[in-house]
Every structure is written in C-alpha cells, then in structure tokens.
Amino acid sequence: MTDFNEIKLEELLKETLPETSLAENLGVINPLGAAVNRVIAGMVMTTITLNFLGLNYILPTVGIMLIYLGMRTLRSGNLYFRLGWLTALGKLMLTTLNLVLQVTPYVSLMDGWGLWAGQAVHILFLLFLGLGIQKAGLDAGMTNPKMPTWPVILWQAVLIVLALTGINSWAVLIFMIWAWVRMVKHIYHCAADLKQAGYVVPVSTVWFSAKPLLLAYLAILLCVMTGASLLVHYTPLDAEKLVLAEAIGVKEETAEIRSELISKGFPESVLDRILDEDLADLGSVTDVDVLQSGDNTSNTERMEGYSVSVLTEDGRVKTFVWFEYVDGKHAGLVDSVKIQYDEDQVTTDIKGRLLYEKKGETWSADVKFEEKSRTYLWFGDITEDVWSISKYSFPFMADSPRGYFTWWTEEKDGSPAYWSFNNTVFNCLRTPLVLPYVELPENADRLILFGGFGSSWGQDKFQIYATAQFQ
Amino acid sequence: MSFEKQKTDYMPVELVIGQHRGLLHYIIRPIVGDENLVDDCFSAVTEIIVKNYDKYDSSRGTLAAWLTKVARNGALSFVQNKKYAMTAGDRQDAARMEEVADRKTPEDHLIQKENLAELKEALKSLDKLEAEILLRKYYYMQETRQIGAELGLSERAVEGRLYRIKKKMMKKMGGAIHD
Structure with missing residues (x-):
C-alpha cells in the first residue's frame, strides 16, 4: 500500500462514510461505553459462583480485573470515580494476595480479617461507583439522579447476613436467585444512566490497553501461583x-x-x-x-x-x-x-x-x-x-x-x-x-x-x- | 429521573437541546478542534436543530442518533465555512468557493459511486471494534488520544489498529482507489 493510496483512502473515508450505514449500525457512540461495559461485566462475574473447572477462582479474578480496568478509564471523571478506582485497585490487590496464599500452607491466613476487608472494600467500591454515577448525572443536567448502587449494596449485605447466620433453605435460595436477577437488571440500568450522562465525564488516557493488561496480569498471576506451589510442594531427593x-x-x-x-x-x-x-x-x-x-x-x-x-x-x-x-x-x-x-x-x-x-x-x-x-x-x-x-x-x-x-x-x-x-x-x-x-x-x-x-x-x-x- | 424516562415525542426543542448539550458538545469538539470556536459552533448547530426539529422521525431512529448526525454535519459545515471565510475576503467569495468545491462532474459521481460500493464491501470485513475505531476517526473526527482513552486502549494501540484496518481495507478494495 503506497502512501498515496493511504491518503486517498482517508479522503474517501471522510467523504463517503456518511453514505454508508456504519454509523446507524453501530449506534450513537458513547465515551464511557467501553469502560462501563467492563465494570458491569466484572460486577456480574464476581457474583457468579461455579465450582468446576476452577471457575470459582477464574471468574471472580477476571471480574475484579475488569472492574479495575473500567474504573481506570473513569478515574478522572469525578472524585467518587477516583475513589472507586482506588478501591477497585484495593480489591484487586486483596484478591491477588489471597490467590497466592491459596497455594501455600498459609491458605487460611486471610480467613477472618481478609474476608471482612474484602467485603468492606467491595461495599466501599459500590458506594463510590453509585455516588460517581449520581454526580455525573447531576453534571449532565439530570433532575434528581438517584444513587443507583443501593440495591447492589443491599444484596451484598444480605449475603453477609446469610453467611453469618447460616440460614439455609429452599425459600432463601429461590429468593436469592430472584434477587440476583433483579440486581443484574438494575446494574444494567445503572450502566445505561452512566452512559447517558457520560458526555460530560472526562476520561483518562491509559499507557497499556485493557486486553493485553488483563492477559498479562493473568499470566503473571498464574506464574507466581505455580512458582509458589512448586516451592511449597517440591521435595527433592538426595x-x-x-x-x-x-x-x-x-x-x-x-x-x-x-x-x-x-x-x-x-x-x-x-x-x-x-x-x-x-x-x-x-x-x-x-x-x-x-x-x-x-x-x-x-x-x-x-x-x-x-x-x-x-x-x-x-x-x-x-x-x-x-x-x-x-x-x-x-x-x-x-x-x-x-x-x-x-x-x-x-x-x-x-x-x-x-x-x-x-x-x-x-x-x-x-x-x-x-x-x-x-x-x-x-x-x-x-x-x-x-x-x-x-x-x-x-x-x-x-x-x-x-x-x-x-x-x-x-x-x-x-x-x-x-x-x-x-x-x-x-x-x-x-x-x-x-x-x-x-x-x-x-x-x-x-x-x-x-x-x-x-x-x-x-x-x-x-x-x-x-x-x-x-x- | 433518567433521560430515557424524561424524553417524549413532543418534547420542546429547547428542552431537547438542554438535555443533550453534553452529547452535542462531545460531537462538535473534535471536529472544530479549536476550543475557542466550540461555543460558536454550538450556536450554529442549535440553530440547525431548531430549524429542522420538525423533520425528526422517531420511526427512523433515536433522537440521540438524529442529533448526532445533525451536530456532525453542522460542525463540518461550520468548519468549512470558517475555512472559506478565512481564505476569501468576504461572504460572497466564501460562498463562491464553496460552490466550486462542491461542483462535481458526472464522471466524478460515477467514480464516487464505484468507490462507495467497494468501500461498503470492505467495511463488512471489519469487526465491531475496528468499525468503531474507523467511525470515530473518520466520521466523528476524533483524535487517537481520545479514541484510546474512551476505548481503554493506548494511543499506540489505536494507531496500530488504524494502520491494520486501512491495510485490510486496501487489500479488500484491490489496492487502488479510483481517482
């Protein structure tokens, strides 16, 4: 491809793209679309527990990383988004530490304080995310925007209560499934609100693209965990x-x-x-x-x-x-x-x-x-x-x-x-x-x-x- | 209350513009480039919106999509007029320059039609992310910095992708653009 042809292509694109249906097909672009989608996908992934093929580890880890990557873009939006980004980073660090400890004899080191810290950080994140969305809505001229993450925080609180009290029955299970579906729907509505208001939210540039960073994190984590596992188990012969x-x-x-x-x-x-x-x-x-x-x-x-x-x-x-x-x-x-x-x-x-x-x-x-x-x-x-x-x-x-x-x-x-x-x-x-x-x-x-x-x-x-x- | 719940088919145009101010500025800003001209452009675009609001047909698309199109075209016209005004001495010269620039021969139209057909075919080979990057760059005139920030990509990654997208399209179009 010659430079001449590239210039011609660019001119052609500027001239004729409006005559294609590309803009209609893709819909109105949104400055926060990609970031919000990452946060939402991450939030949903962290709520799912599947105990096979290691998904009980993989899903929450990928989910937390997606949340962090989404908040990374939003961090300059307002003070609450920045705090949300920091708490997402905190969650990521706690998760990473817990995973590495899981392969060592110190597997239960984070029991107790670690679980409580994780819950606290998660609830703080939800709080800051909700306040950030509310602030963005106000800046965009919405009238009385709500704090949209209250139902999700409530869901977390219910989970904690159930875990502490040990209440367990079919009725509770059915109720929790219903509540989870409602919560996921609500999360999507929050996302829609944020995307609507997103035109006034400044976004942050990044040094590393999201996908390679996610893959690199997972690869490094896998190497560290495997190395730690080898270290604690391998008993060489003399x-x-x-x-x-x-x-x-x-x-x-x-x-x-x-x-x-x-x-x-x-x-x-x-x-x-x-x-x-x-x-x-x-x-x-x-x-x-x-x-x-x-x-x-x-x-x-x-x-x-x-x-x-x-x-x-x-x-x-x-x-x-x-x-x-x-x-x-x-x-x-x-x-x-x-x-x-x-x-x-x-x-x-x-x-x-x-x-x-x-x-x-x-x-x-x-x-x-x-x-x-x-x-x-x-x-x-x-x-x-x-x-x-x-x-x-x-x-x-x-x-x-x-x-x-x-x-x-x-x-x-x-x-x-x-x-x-x-x-x-x-x-x-x-x-x-x-x-x-x-x-x-x-x-x-x-x-x-x-x-x-x-x-x-x-x-x-x-x-x-x-x-x-x-x- | 969210915008989705607030808007109706009979919303006054002033309210529409007020509620979508952020969107309009978002579309206008990269096209205009100069921050000092954004407000002037916004005024020009709102004039166009007010003039044409009765032409909006909700069955053909969302209000936001219509506003996006109007804002984009309005901003491009504004920039073009500014360019001619700066080159020409007066409005008459600027209008004449615009007329000349827009004049196309039948042959030009035929070539454009051919190129458009090939372009449409080439666009089909792009995935969603590639199409969005292309649209942001050449339709919405966004800088790679803005594209990267909003998509969670580094600037370099956006440049790399644009290069590969254009290469792919050139290959699909047979390596040459009709001139």
Whole structure:
C-alpha cells in the first residue's frame, strides 16, 4: 500500500462514510461505553459462583480485573470515580494476595480479617461507583439522579447476613436467585444512566490497553501461583548414581537369601529389583506371604505394587512394599506414602528406597519417615492408630520411577509373629499448580484442581491393604 | 429521573437541546478542534436543530442518533465555512468557493459511486471494534488520544489498529482507489 493510496483512502473515508450505514449500525457512540461495559461485566462475574473447572477462582479474578480496568478509564471523571478506582485497585490487590496464599500452607491466613476487608472494600467500591454515577448525572443536567448502587449494596449485605447466620433453605435460595436477577437488571440500568450522562465525564488516557493488561496480569498471576506451589510442594531427593549390576545379585551372602525367598514364593520380578544391602539383614526365612495390587484396594491404573511379608526364623516379619509407575514417566509434583501398621505390634527400622532412570543412568535415593499416631474412641474402646509418612519428589522427567519400603514387625511380648498387617497409601499431586493447598498425605482425598493422581477425577491415591498370615 | 424516562415525542426543542448539550458538545469538539470556536459552533448547530426539529422521525431512529448526525454535519459545515471565510475576503467569495468545491462532474459521481460500493464491501470485513475505531476517526473526527482513552486502549494501540484496518481495507478494495 503506497502512501498515496493511504491518503486517498482517508479522503474517501471522510467523504463517503456518511453514505454508508456504519454509523446507524453501530449506534450513537458513547465515551464511557467501553469502560462501563467492563465494570458491569466484572460486577456480574464476581457474583457468579461455579465450582468446576476452577471457575470459582477464574471468574471472580477476571471480574475484579475488569472492574479495575473500567474504573481506570473513569478515574478522572469525578472524585467518587477516583475513589472507586482506588478501591477497585484495593480489591484487586486483596484478591491477588489471597490467590497466592491459596497455594501455600498459609491458605487460611486471610480467613477472618481478609474476608471482612474484602467485603468492606467491595461495599466501599459500590458506594463510590453509585455516588460517581449520581454526580455525573447531576453534571449532565439530570433532575434528581438517584444513587443507583443501593440495591447492589443491599444484596451484598444480605449475603453477609446469610453467611453469618447460616440460614439455609429452599425459600432463601429461590429468593436469592430472584434477587440476583433483579440486581443484574438494575446494574444494567445503572450502566445505561452512566452512559447517558457520560458526555460530560472526562476520561483518562491509559499507557497499556485493557486486553493485553488483563492477559498479562493473568499470566503473571498464574506464574507466581505455580512458582509458589512448586516451592511449597517440591521435595527433592538426595540421590546417588547406582550401577544396578553392582548392587543386585552380587553379594555372596545374599545369594542364598534370594534362593530361599524365591523358593518360599517371593516374586522373582520384584526380588530382582531389590538391592543386596536391603536383603542382608534377613536371616533364615520361614515363610513368605504375597499380595499384588489388583488383589486388593487399588485406585489407579498408573501404579502397580506388591506387599511381600517375610517371616524369619526368629519370629519377626520383614515387609517389602514394592511400587512402580506403569507408564514409565511420572510428572508428579510430589508423592507421599503413608504406612499404617497394627498398633498391637512393634514396628521398627522403617526405610525407603527410590529408584529412577535419568539420561540413561540409574539413581537411588533413601527416604526418611516421620512417625505419627492418633488416639480415638472406637465403639467405646480407646484405640490408637500409628503410621509413618514420607514425602518426596521424583525429578522432572525421571524415567521408570519405582521403589520399595521395608520395615520390621514383631509382637510386643516377643512371641513369634504369625501375621502382619499394613495399609500403605500412596498419594500424588500431579499438577504443578495445586489449588487450594493440600497437605499430603493427610488431606489427599480432597479434590485437586485439574485432576489428581488416579485414573479418574478425585481419585488421588493408590492403596495396598495387606494382611499377611503365616503358617 | 433518567433521560430515557424524561424524553417524549413532543418534547420542546429547547428542552431537547438542554438535555443533550453534553452529547452535542462531545460531537462538535473534535471536529472544530479549536476550543475557542466550540461555543460558536454550538450556536450554529442549535440553530440547525431548531430549524429542522420538525423533520425528526422517531420511526427512523433515536433522537440521540438524529442529533448526532445533525451536530456532525453542522460542525463540518461550520468548519468549512470558517475555512472559506478565512481564505476569501468576504461572504460572497466564501460562498463562491464553496460552490466550486462542491461542483462535481458526472464522471466524478460515477467514480464516487464505484468507490462507495467497494468501500461498503470492505467495511463488512471489519469487526465491531475496528468499525468503531474507523467511525470515530473518520466520521466523528476524533483524535487517537481520545479514541484510546474512551476505548481503554493506548494511543499506540489505536494507531496500530488504524494502520491494520486501512491495510485490510486496501487489500479488500484491490489496492487502488479510483481517482
């Protein structure tokens, strides 16, 4: 396109645009149309609560940003619009802070004061917006313009009262739906009034266009939240390189143990992957009891496992819980394992070994366990649950993540053990962004944003429930 | 009470002008450019409105739309007359200059008709925001600064969009304007 043609086009446009129907089609332009539409859309979005696909976070966040962007244009209109812009900015900051905290252990830090502050700021915003519209109407020559946001403020007040009193019934729900529809209609009337009066309201220039600013804000927020989520969850391993050929089936003293275990029924496919040093403390083997995943509780198709209990000659039981990810790759943010034992037996020497491949090399890492217990009343009897937990993160893009946990069990009175029990639960947070924050493994049954561990929504654990009995 | 509730088909023209003063100034200001001439232009436009108020037909559009059109055309005439008055020595010369400027040959009319047809076709390819930016720039004669402020865009973004809009239209129109 030449400059000459551009000039010609501009002349043509000035001359012939009135002869097109463009002006009629677009209607009377309004200086505040775009800004008001943003504020209205934002206000409606912040009133909608949809608890799926993360919309309970996305809608209010986008809504508050739209309100801010709309008020940004109006901020020079009058004093009330400027105050409204500042309160919109305050709302945006509170929302941003709350969202970032939601992915950290400080998720409840803003409970209480944060909620009240948010409500106060929101009501102030509605007040200033209404007073601003009223002032604009007066400046435009309207007679007795009303303060148009009173119904919306009232709506907010009703929500607060309902939340505080806990009143909950079908009648209230129907009334609230009706009131919401009325409120949205009223908001649109407010918008119409403001657009009508908008010709006397000066608008502010902006450095950054609204849409790119909105997208940039959302992108930055997502990065910060993901970064914070990674920071609080990622638990790196202290791993060392391992040459499998030098660690398995090498030591003479364990060769006999391996033969004995196989003869008693220890799965060879599992035994071939257990390091010599983790078998060395087994003495003479009396019996082996095996449970394979699929035989019992197993909630995901992504993992396989075994629980193998070995009864030794001295009457103690060593249990091996083997697991591996069947898909070869594991992009989990963090894994945890919770091993529950029988409280009437003594469990000691709990260890864990994780193995994975990376860049063609095998790596091995030990994991540490933390012991926990809980006492409660069970059908009138005081019962104690004891368990051990560990949290760990396989490196990003690690291949063939797998491992095993071992522990010794014996009877409290020293008599030979004739059985052993374990309930081993694996939990995983699969996505980098976990919203809201989840503390593994205790709260792992909560729904996780974008899907959890298992093969279906909400399935976030793999469990082996094994009761070994010996002859 | 809002304007929507207040206006009726039989509203006195003085009341109409009073209520839409803001709109009229909004349309006039960018066309006139010079703040010192806005009031004079407003007076000229209100004269036109008073003269033609009985021609307003509510079935063809809203009152605001009609006032917008009248104000725009009135402001353009005012600016044109001012230009001729400044160039010419007296009113007679100014009138003569206007007559000459408006004179078109049959060929001119044909070319304009062709260009208009192509322009209408090209306008169909614009989305709502592009159409509004174009209208604000070349119909309402607004500056990019004002367009950006009112649409929530930066000045640079408006200039960029205008460039792309014109490029798109040139492409649609075959790259050449008939001359």
